[in-house]
Amino acid sequence: MHEVLVIGGGPAGLTAGMFARMRKMSVLVVDAGHLGGQLVSLYGDKPVHDWPGYFDIVAGELAATLVRHARELGVDLVDQTKVLDLQRQDDGSWQVVTQHQATREERTFPAQSVIIAIGGGAFEPRRLKLAGEERLGDDQLTYRMVDPSKVAGPDGVVGGGGDSGLESAQTAHEAGARVALVQVLERLTGMESNIEKVEAMGIPVHLQSRVRELEFDGDRLRAVVCAQKGREAPLRLPCDHLVVNIGNAVNLEAVKRWGVHVEGNLIPVDSQMRTNLEGVFACGDIITHEGKYKLLLTASKEGAVAANSAYVHVRKPSRVTMGDLYS
Numbered sequence: 001m002h003e004v005l006v007i008g009g010g011p012a013g014l015t016a017g018m019f020a021r022m023r024k025m026s027v028l029v030v031d032a033g034h035l036g037g038q039l040v041s042l043y044g045d046k047p048v049h050d051w052p053g054y055f056d057i058v059a060g061e062l063a064a065t066l067v068r069h070a071r072e073l074g075v076d077l078v079d080q081t082k083v084l085d086l087q088r089q090d091d092g093s094w095q096v097v098t099q100h101q102a103t104r105e106e107r108t109f110p111a112q113s114v115i116i117a118i119g120g121g122a123f124e125p126r127r128l129k130l131a132g133e134e135r136l137g138d139d140q141l142t143y144r145m146v147d148p149s150k151v152a153g154p155d156g157v158v159g160g161g162g163d164s165g166l167e168s169a170q171t172a173h174e175a176g177a178r179v180a181l182v183q184v185l186e187r188l189t190g191m192e193s194n195i196e197k198v199e200a201m202g203i204p205v206h207l208q209s210r211v212r213e214l215e216f217d218g219d220r221l222r223a224v225v226c227a228q229k230g231r232e233a234p235l236r237l238p239c240d241h242l243v244v245n246i247g248n249a250v251n252l253e254a255v256k257r258w259g260v261h262v263e264g265n266l267i268p269v270d271s272q273m274r275t276n277l278e279g280v281f282a283c284g285d286i287i288t289h290e291g292k293y294k295l296l297l298t299a300s301k302e303g304a305v306a307a308n309s310a311y312v313h314v315r316k317p318s319r320v321t322m323g324d325l326y327s
């Protein structure tokens with residue numbers, strides 16, 4: 001039996017695993033996809049500028065460093081394995097039921113405490129759901145951050161005015177595409193630094209506009225047609241490569257079935273990362289508390305706190321000090 005089982009191997013879960021090991025606890029991290037979380041699954045090629053100690057580091061490299069760090073500290077790591085169920089035992093421990101994503105084989109891991117670090121949960125990019133989408137390969141339509149090697153032709157359109165959309169627009173521009181940005185709201189919602197970069201690049205921004213239709217030339221995407229608030233005539237933008245970064249749809253039904261209290265699409269926690277279930281903690285993008293930010297740094301910080309709380313729950317030390325972690 002592991003003393004701690006962490007569900008989710010993103011920045012929060014990996015840091016929780018590392019801190020559990022620094023307390024010399026046995027710990028298993030189980031991830032439904034690739035270890036590294038959103039760093040690899042959503043924006044592997046993007047530079048990260050706000051991880052202390054690095055002016056910039058490519059997200060995929062940062063993920064690999066986190067995984068290597070966890071492995072070297074002795075964290076047991078399992079990928080491609082989704083947690084399906086969490087069952088409380090009479091002695092207060094937990095049975096964690098998992099399924100391998102490829103083989104469908106089910107396995108149950110016993111654990112004395114559990115840390116939920118599932119980020120957006122079993123989340124999927126929010127889709128446009130337009131006629132003809134299914135005909136387009138990822139060289140013509142992507143819901144991930146743009147991959148510069150796949151920018152298919154001269155004309156790119158990016159849907160979404162948050163940081164992901166702004167950064168995709170910059171990358172496509174740098175890859176040589178003529179880019180237009182389409183945003184549903186009346187303003188861009190990303191960070192000021194990202195908005196400034198898009199403005200400096202001269203990328204045209206169409207606010208209060210929504211992609212409504214795809215125009216084809218045979219099998220190739222030729223243009224997107226947008227409805228614009230307050231205007232009769234639709235806006236037609238030539239487009240060989242459409243990038244859609246309009247957020248993710250979250251599904252937390254499984255987490256609710258486990259008995260974990262959920263508010264909206266988030267798990268409320270206290271300052272110790274405790275959930276409503278004794279011995280079950282949560283950290284990272286999936287949690288909510290006053291002053292919560294969805295960032296790599298805060299996810300890792302919360303992972304460290306959750307690991308310490310699991311330590312207190314399992315080992316019941318008479319005194320908890322941080323000093324013993326420094327040796």
Ligand SMILES: Cc1cc2nc3c(=O)[nH]c(=O)nc-3n(C[C@H](O)[C@H](O)[C@H](O)COP(=O)(O)OP(=O)(O)OC[C@H]3O[C@@H](n4cnc5c(N)ncnc54)[C@H](O)[C@@H]3O)c2cc1C
Nearest residue numbers: 008010011012031032037038083118119284285294295296
């Ligand atoms: C496009 C984009 C760019 C970003 N850029 C930055 C940036 O530059 N700087 C910054 O600070 N933040 C950035 N962020 C935010 C940052 O990536 C997140 O805050 C961070 O990844 C949250 O970490 P996490 O560990 O909580 O979740 P995640 O990274 O989402 O990891 C959760 C993991 O849990 C796994 N999982 C889910 N359900 C299950 C299950 N049932 N069983 C097993 N495993 C499961 C998933 O497979 C996933 O690997 C960005 C986010 C996006 C979308």
